[in-house]
Amino acid sequence: MRQKAFVVAVPAAVPGERRSLEPLRALIVDDDEFDRMTVKRMMLSAGFAVRAEECESAASALRLLEAESFDLVLLDFNLNLPTYDGLYVVRALRARGVRVPVVVLTGQDNAEVAVELMKAGASDYLAKSSLSADRLGHALRSALRIHRLEEEARTAQEALRASEALNHSVLAASGDCIKLLDLSGRLLSLSQAGQCMLEIDDLSTVVGSDWLDFWKDADRVAAEAALERARAGEPGRFVGHCPSMKGKSLWWDVLLTPIRGVDGRPERILCVSRDMTALKQRESFEQQLVGIVSHDLRNPLNAILVSADLLLRKEGLDERTVKAMSRIRSAGQRAARMIRDLLDFTQARLGGSIPITRAPADLASVCGHVIEEVALAWPERRIVPSLPARLDAYVDADRIAQVLTNLLSNALQYSPAGTDVTAALREADGLAVLDIHNHGTPIPEGFLPRLFEPLQRATAAHDRSSRSIGLGLYIVKQLVRAHSGVIEVVSTVEAGTTFTVRLPLTGMA
Incomplete structure (x- = not known):
């Protein structure tokens, strides 16, 4: 069965927002209706007034491209496998003299495939797993611009010689x-x-x-x-x-x-x-930020935390001093978690993903320990676990614990007091499936497409004392993706909100 590459839809246009949209006549070639719809919405969100034709097969796409004129083609690499794929379509187009720019979308990021596509004449190659409206918009504008320059060059050839x-x-x-x-x-x-x-x-x-x-x-x-x-x-x-x-x-x-x-x-x-000097300068700044956060902030913060712990162990402290030192330690721990989130965020932006170290682990035991730790931090709330006796997997246990901690904290923070949060782990079709459910007001439908983007919040009202800086769910998605997994969310008034994480047990998707 073919696995969906897109999990959450792209953001819809904000009501009342006025934007000058760029006209674009595009052909979307993909045998998956959901992916075609998602790509169209991404192009609209990226600022294009799209007039799109859709094809489900290589043959129909080639016929249409020979008969009609398009500004650009968005092509699924895994089209009509095993007989055809995106590389076949690109080569067939160039062999027939069709010079329309082609941006290939694929469910897997493969450098060798990218090189072959670019050699064959593709304009760009994008992985669906990391695709966003901004990234797609940049790729399309770049492809159109380069194509325009190439066409200008072809048109000018005779004039240049004359x-x-x-x-x-x-x-x-x-x-x-x-x-x-x-x-x-x-x-x-x-x-x-x-x-x-x-x-x-x-x-x-x-x-x-x-x-x-x-x-x-x-x-x-x-x-x-x-x-x-x-x-x-x-x-x-x-x-x-x-x-x-x-x-x-x-x-x-x-x-x-x-x-x-x-x-x-x-x-x-x-x-x-x-x-592209400005872009390189921004990348350099992000790299400097990693050094500042990891060394200049983390080291003195560790000194503060160690000192606070040592003082709290001293005997004879009065109640006021103990409370003050406990607040210092608690604030330091929140700052340390924020720094960790910032480091993970920067690593994901610079390197494309957060690095993980896989090893054999019992996911049931990992989840059990995390649930106990989070429950201690929320003594007034109840977390209801549903865990198997054991579930072996090849994962980075610390990173999976980070995923579950973020999801549980998020569920507790955005659900009413007095309601339960459920954490259920099971095995299904060679996958570890983790469901985190909470009751309460659902996530606004218009916000769902942006839920896993950085620096976002589902509601304006939130706990000012929370450590969150709007990176938690973004980091969760990056960690799940690093494990070759997927994360989904369903949120309704009747059923509440459920985040579902699916991870391959063997470490291979």
């Missing part, structure tokens, strides 16, 4: 750094925008120079590979660091496209470089 003056005017029309190279890689011309971005005072000093000399070390190796692909008649692309002539640090997303002659062979190479 008139060098027209060549300069086309290059000057773009705000990107655009270069024209000969097949050996020598610089023939540079757009005005590129000259300004690279801080070149005298263009004659660089025209005729070897373009590869602009790149150093690993970036030069990547540039050589991209240039070789362009010489062979295929687009070449890489990201690298190339400072300006005056030493300003600049990062570039570089696309090299062959310009063909009448005989169809590459004659020159169009190099389009997009400045």
Whole structure:
């Protein structure tokens, strides 16, 4: 049975919100109706006014693409397996001369598959498990932009050969750094925008120079590979660091496209470089934040906690001092948990996932201990467990305990006093299934699509003393995903709210 890649729907448009939507005629090719609907809603949330056609098979998609014009294709990689897949469709399109940009969506993130798709002519490759409206919107705009540049380059080929003056005017029309190279890689011309971005005072000093000399070390190796692909008649692309002539640090997303002659062979190479320095600077800031949080905050906080524990063990303390030290220790523990959440959040954003260390574990025992610990922190509430005698699994027990602690704390915090919270663990079809249920007001339907996004809360009213900073459920989802599992939520007035986690017992999905 095919496993759903999307668990929670994407956010719907906010009532009354005015946005300028970009028109987009798209073809969505996926044999799963739910996934097609989710992709359409994500595109709307990303700011596109979508006119979408839908196909369930490779054959119907190819026929439609030959007959009609689309701005973009969103293609499920696992389409109609085992006979066809996304790679087959991309290759068939390019073989038939259909140049529409294709963004491939897949349930699994596989670098080798991504490389093959890009070689075949796909514009981008996105894993459904980590897909969001922002990420999809960025990928679609990037694919459309690159496709537009490629089409502009094709349209300009004859004009470039006929008139060098027209060549300069086309290059000057773009705000990107655009270069024209000969097949050996020598610089023939540079757009005005590129000259300004690279801080070149005298263009004659660089025209005729070897373009590869602009790149150093690993970036030069990547540039050589991209240039070789362009010489062979295929687009070449890489990201690298190339400072300006005056030493300003600049990062570039570089696309090299062959310009063909009448005989169809590459004659020159169009190099389009997009400045992505701001993005690299944001990544650098996040990396610095990891160091600050993990060292400059965690170490002094540990000293505070140790000192508070030592003072509380001293005999002869009066009641007022004990209460004060207990508040210090409690606040320090909350701060330590916040730091842990921030570290996990940053690790997930930088590395794509939170690292885990699997080992054999008894999930029933892990859940039992967590339920006891959480119950001690909520003495006025009752947690009703339903656990098997034993359930062996290959997991990171500490991380699973973190998942359950977050879900139980969330259920207790957002349910009425005097009601029970239920924690049930069972095995089903080779999976460990964990259900956390609470009564009370359901999660607003409009918020469900954003429930697992960072820095979100289901309600405006919350306990100000809580340690939560809106990262708990985001981290829970990342930890479940790191275990190759899925998490779902059902919330209604009649049934209450249930979070369900499904994990493979063997560690393999």
